[in-house]
Amino acid sequence: MNKNPYEVLGVARDASDADIKKAYHKLVMKYHPDRNPDNKDAEEKFKEVNNAFDILKDPQKRAAYDRFGDAAFAGGNASGAGFGGNPFGNGAFHFDMGGGAGMEDILREAMRGFGFGGGFGGGPQRGAPQRGGRDLLDEVIIDLKDAYFGKTHTVKFSSNVTCEKCHGNGTDDGKPAPVCSRCGGSGFVQTRQGFFVTEAPCPECNGLGRKISKKCSECDGTGTQHKQRTLEVKIPAGIEDGARLRLAGQGEAGANGGPAGDFYLDVRIRPDKVFERNGNDLIMRVDVPFTTLALGGEIDIETIDDKKLSVKVPAGTQVGEKLRVRGHGMPSVRRGGSFGDLYIDVAINIPTKLSDKQKKLLNEFAGTKSDKKSWF
Numbered sequence: 001m002n003k004n005p006y007e008v009l010g011v012a013r014d015a016s017d018a019d020i021k022k023a024y025h026k027l028v029m030k031y032h033p034d035r036n037p038d039n040k041d042a043e044e045k046f047k048e049v050n051n052a053f054d055i056l057k058d059p060q061k062r063a064a065y066d067r068f069g070d071a072a073f074a075g076g077n078a079s080g081a082g083f084g085g086n087p088f089g090n091g092a093f094h095f096d097m098g099g100g101a102g103m104e105d106i107l108r109e110a111m112r113g114f115g116f117g118g119g120f121g122g123g124p125q126r127g128a129p130q131r132g133g134r135d136l137l138d139e140v141i142i143d144l145k146d147a148y149f150g151k152t153h154t155v156k157f158s159s160n161v162t163c164e165k166c167h168g169n170g171t172d173d174g175k176p177a178p179v180c181s182r183c184g185g186s187g188f189v190q191t192r193q194g195f196f197v198t199e200a201p202c203p204e205c206n207g208l209g210r211k212i213s214k215k216c217s218e219c220d221g222t223g224t225q226h227k228q229r230t231l232e233v234k235i236p237a238g239i240e241d242g243a244r245l246r247l248a249g250q251g252e253a254g255a256n257g258g259p260a261g262d263f264y265l266d267v268r269i270r271p272d273k274v275f276e277r278n279g280n281d282l283i284m285r286v287d288v289p290f291t292t293l294a295l296g297g298e299i300d301i302e303t304i305d306d307k308k309l310s311v312k313v314p315a316g317t318q319v320g321e322k323l324r325v326r327g328h329g330m331p332s333v334r335r336g337g338s339f340g341d342l343y344i345d346v347a348i349n350i351p352t353k354l355s356d357k358q359k360k361l362l363n364e365f366a367g368t369k370s371d372k373k374s375w376f
Contacts, residue, residue, distance in 0.1 A: 005052030005065065013066070017057070024053040025137045025264065034157060050134060133160065133252035133261035140265060142235065144272040148304050148330055150237035155265065157231075160224040162253045162260075166216035168223040177210035185209040224253045233265050238280065238331035241269040275304055280340030281329045283322070287349035293317045303328045303342060311344060321346045 006013055009023040027049045029035070036042035055061045140153050162168040169176050179185040183202035187209040191198040201207030215221030233245060244266050251261025269277075276283040288299055296315030302308055303325075311323055322343040329340025354362070 003048055003052070005055045008048050008052035009056065011056075015056075020053070020056050021135075024049065024057075025135070028053075029137050029139065053134075131255040131258045133254040133258065135261040135264060136251045137264045137266065139268060140233075140235075141268045141270055144269055144275060144277065145304060146235070147239050147241075147267075147269050148237065150239070151235050153233045153235055153265070155231045155233055155263075156228065158226060158228050160252045161227050161229065163216060163219035163223055163225050165218040166223060168253070170212050170216050170219060170221040170223040172214040172216055174216070177212045180205035180209055180211045183209065223255065231263060235265075235267060236333050238333040239267055239269075240333070241267070241277075243267045277330065279330075280332050280338075281343060282340065283343045283345055285345045285347055287347045288313060288317070289349050293319070293346070293348065299344075301325075301344065304330075313346075317346055319346055319348050 006015070009020060009027065011019055011023050015023075028046065031042045031046040031049060033039075033043055033046060036046075055065055136157065136159060138155055138157065140155075142151065142153075163170070166172070166174045171177050180187075180202055182204040183189050187202055187205065187207040188199050189202050202209075205211050212221050216223075219225050231247065231250060233247065235245070244264055247263040247265075249260045250263035253260050274284055282304060284301070286299060286301060291297075292299065292313050294315065296317075297313055298310045299313055300308060300310055305328075307328075309325065309328070311325060313323065317323075322345055325342040325344065327339045328342035332338045332340070351358075
């Protein structure tokens with residue numbers, strides 16, 4: 001029995017497609033075999049997560065589960081041809097005709113709801129069922145300076161790819177297999193007895209719609225191979241923490257000519273020791289001598305791109321004020337060529353050792369204030 005896909009992914013029954021996909025990506029990252037070598041429990045969880053997502057990502061499969069529960073996929077799992085088996089259990093649909101006229105219409109609508117053809121022999125035949133490949137997800141942690149300049153990240157992983165020898169056809173000669181003569185390429189056969197219709201996966205081609213007489217020696221007729229892969233992912237300058245990059249068509253290979261999934265890379269940025277980021281602006285804390293704050297002057301700083309700048313400090317600048325240096329923040333991903341600003345968070349640099357002369361001068365300064373007490 002399949003586990004409740006909503007419970008497996010930890011989402012509500014009314015969850016949106018985006019919420020389902022987000023939950024799937026989080027769990028598939030957690031239980032991926034590459035991250036949990038020789039962990040049977042994680043491997044089983046990984047399979048459950050993928051099976052649950054395979055049901056909920058497909059509107060027809062999700063509707064079937066919502067309506068019939070596990071019975072919708074009796075006879076196989078949810079990721080096989082069509083629904084992984086006839087959703088009516090053993091391949092036959094039994095209907096009590098005691099309700100009189102109109103039952104044929106009800107039956108036809110029910111079968112259409114599962115993606116079957118016309119249901120009563122008059123509808124068009126479906127092509128061989130295709131299945132899109134699974135999406136893949138990985139994560140990278142980079143420094144803030146890498147986010148400033150951008151970089152190319154190399155990802156190494158293993159996944160199913162289209163078999164090079166048979167070009168995904170599963171045949172020994174690499175050519176498309178001939179259409180199954182029994183089902184005419186639909187992958188299903190129908191039998192009608194009065195108002196009753198039986199529709200089941202074709203026993204000749206196992207629901208594939210094509211009959212492979214001699215399988216490819218490399219992939220054993222599956223059309224895919226599990227291989228180690230390397231992708232070069234360009235991380236753009238100015239990328240923000242938590243951003244997700246998408247490489248279309250770089251996920252798992254599809255089945256029966258179905259499209260490949262996508263590859264996603266989540267980018268995380270580790271905190272920097274000097275700079276704090278706020279959108280495209282940067283903030284750095286700088287200790288400024290008391291005399292410079294009081295009298296005014298300049299301080300020397302180094303920007304995130306290693307440039308040395310002299311910044312003017314106006315006389316009377318207070319601790320906690322921010323000095324703005326335009327155009328020395330982070331580059332903008334959305335507006336090419338534009339940069340945020342750099343803000344200097346002013347702190348005070350209080351000396352810990354003073355000469356007698358310095359103490360005397362400060363006491364004289366303090367004496368001009370209403371508070372006559374010595375500072376030292």
